[in-house]
Amino acid sequence: MxxxxxxxxxxxxxxxxxxxxxxxxxxxxxxxxxxxxxxxxxxxxxxxxxxxxxxxxxxxxxxxxxxxxRLMERVASIEGTRVTVRIGAGETWHNIVSWMVDRGWGGLENLALIPGTVGAAPMQNIGAYGVEQASCFVELDAIDVATGESRTFTKDECAFGYRESVFKRELRDRYVITAVTYRLSTDPVIHAGYRDVSDELSLRGIVQPTVGDIYACVIAIRQRKLPDPRLIGNAGSFFKNPVVSASVASALRDQYPLLPLYQQPDGSSKLAAAWLIDQCGWKGAREGDAGVHAHQALVLVNHGSADGAQIIDLATRIQQSVHDRFGVDLEREVNVW
Ligand SMILES: Cc1cc2nc3c(=O)[nH]c(=O)nc-3n(C[C@H](O)[C@H](O)[C@H](O)COP(=O)(O)OP(=O)(O)OC[C@H]3O[C@@H](n4cnc5c(N)ncnc54)[C@H](O)[C@@H]3O)c2cc1C
Missing domain, CATH: 3.30.43.10 (Uridine Diphospho-n-acetylenolpyruvylglucosamine Reductase, domain 2)
Structure with missing residues (x-):
């Protein structure tokens, strides 16, 4: 080679x-x-x-x-309403979601239009509009970079969490994911509870949404809300939504009654990082060509010729001001090379 x-x-x-x-x-x-x-x-x-x-x-x-x-592969098998698909790591995520939706295979339609490849999806357990890829995940194949040996990881072994997996932590840089297997359904549970999605469905007069309806709504919402990387450089959410204990959340709510927070099954609360950043006055800020998107404070953007150091500098100052004002630490979601 x-x-x-x-x-x-x-x-x-x-x-x-x-x-x-x-x-x-x-x-x-x-x-x-x-x-x-x-x-x-x-x-x-x-x-x-x-x-x-x-x-x-x-x-x-x-x-x-x-x-x-650039590993391309699509293999599907159907048993009753259960559809099992094995997808090559280099396939484009959105193309695969579209391919599934076209066939009426439900499960991942809420994750339409997320940029990137299938192989990276388990890496940070991508999620959007109330669904994570983990909900349909069965297993993945990966190659150990130290030995070249292939290994299959079960869902438990991947240790998925909120924008987390074992590949972002203990096994960071140890494996190359080569293929991912998902389980879908021809009679899926529809996830329409997320506020933006239910609003969009109401707007369209849809009461009993299909997989295709959810897919279309998610695409419309994302196109309205998120900057298109083909037009303005960005990597989606730059920070994760911080998860805090119930007592911290309730103290913050007392002080800031409008703070959006989402209770988690374990009693902790997820705070809207975009709201915290916006409250510190960063939305739409621009320093040279590094900036914060005008409509989504969680997205840092490259207006043209920003370099990585300028983006990191801006991100660090945002983290500092959120810490100073709310006592909350923002963790980066983006991988820095
Ligand atoms: C406009 C925009 C919107 C976004 N919206 C969302 C969203 O709603 N939800 C969400 O979760 N994310 C979102 N993201 C983030 C991004 O789309 C996802 O993290 C996606 O999974 C990244 O895929 P990628 O192929 O581009 O990965 P890359 O950027 O190429 O890589 C990301 C990390 O994964 C590693 N990696 C990549 N491929 C493999 C592999 N085959 N094996 C092992 N490691 C690998 C890389 O080394 C790197 O550390 C968004 C990004 C943008 C630009």
């Missing part, structure tokens, strides 16, 4: 920030992936796995080998 060298990663990431990968290759088959992993290992170089680049912020030259995952 001969990797390319000094490749600008801006076109491969949704923030569109220029930074060079020392070495770069694409893996379209498992053999190509194994070859790339072995090459980096024998050269003693670090490896970085890149999917759609929609959750990565580039801050400097990326040392070592970037492997762009």
């Amino acid at each position: 001969t990797p390319l060298s000094n490749i600008d990663l801006a076109p491969y990431t949704s923030f569109r920030i220029h930074a060079v990968a020392e070495y770069f290759t694409k893996a379209t088959t498992i053999d190509e992936l194994l070859e790339a992993v072995a090459w980096a290992r024998t050269q003693g170089l670090p490896m970085h796995i890149l999917g759609g680049g929609s959750n990565v912020l580039l801050t400097k030259t990326v040392k070592g080998l970037v492997i762009h995952i």
Whole structure:
């Protein structure tokens, strides 16, 4: 294998920030992936796995080998109302959701239009509008970068949480996900309870929504609310919504009655990070080409030629002001390279 060298990663990431990968290759088959992993290992170089680049912020030259995952596969089997699909890690997430919805296979329609690849979805357990990918997840296949051996992870072994999995924590940078298996249904439970979704359904006069209705509503909501990375560089939510204890939540509510908070099954509360940031006056702020989106304070944007350091600087000051005002720490959702 001969990797390319000094490749600008801006076109491969949704923030569109220029930074060079020392070495770069694409893996379209498992053999190509194994070859790339072995090459980096024998050269003693670090490896970085890149999917759609929609959750990565580039801050400097990326040392070592970037492997762009392009593993394509779609296999489905149907048994009664149960549909099991195995999807290659390089498939585009939204294309796969559309493919499922077209066939009437329900379960992941609330996650329409999330950018990125299928292989990255378990990584941070993507979620939106009341559903996480974990709800349909069965298992995934991955390759151990230290040995090149393949291994299957069950749902329990992935330890999914809110924008979390074992691959973001204990096993960070240890495995390349190669395929993911989901279980869907031709007679699915419809998740229409999320406020934005139920409002959109009412607006459309839909009382008994189908999988296709939810899919269409979610797309419409996202197109209205979120900046399109093709038009303005961003990586979606830059921060996670902070989860605080019941006592902290109730003290904050007493002080700020309008603070949106969502009670979790374990008694803790999830706070709306966008609201906290907005209250600190950051919505629409711009410093050079680094900014906060005008309609969604959780999304940091690159107006054109911002670099990673400028985005990090802005993010750090936002974290500081939220901490100073509310005593709450915002954790980054985006992966910083
Ligand atoms: C406009 C916008 C809206 C978004 N909305 C949402 C949302 O609603 N909900 C949500 O959860 N996220 C959202 N995101 C974040 C992003 O879409 C998801 O995190 C997505 O899963 C990232 O996929 P990717 O292929 O682009 O990953 P990348 O950005 O390429 O990689 C992200 C991380 O995963 C690792 N990784 C990627 N592929 C693999 C693999 N095959 N094996 C092992 N590790 C891998 C990378 O090394 C990196 O650490 C949004 C982003 C944007 C730009």
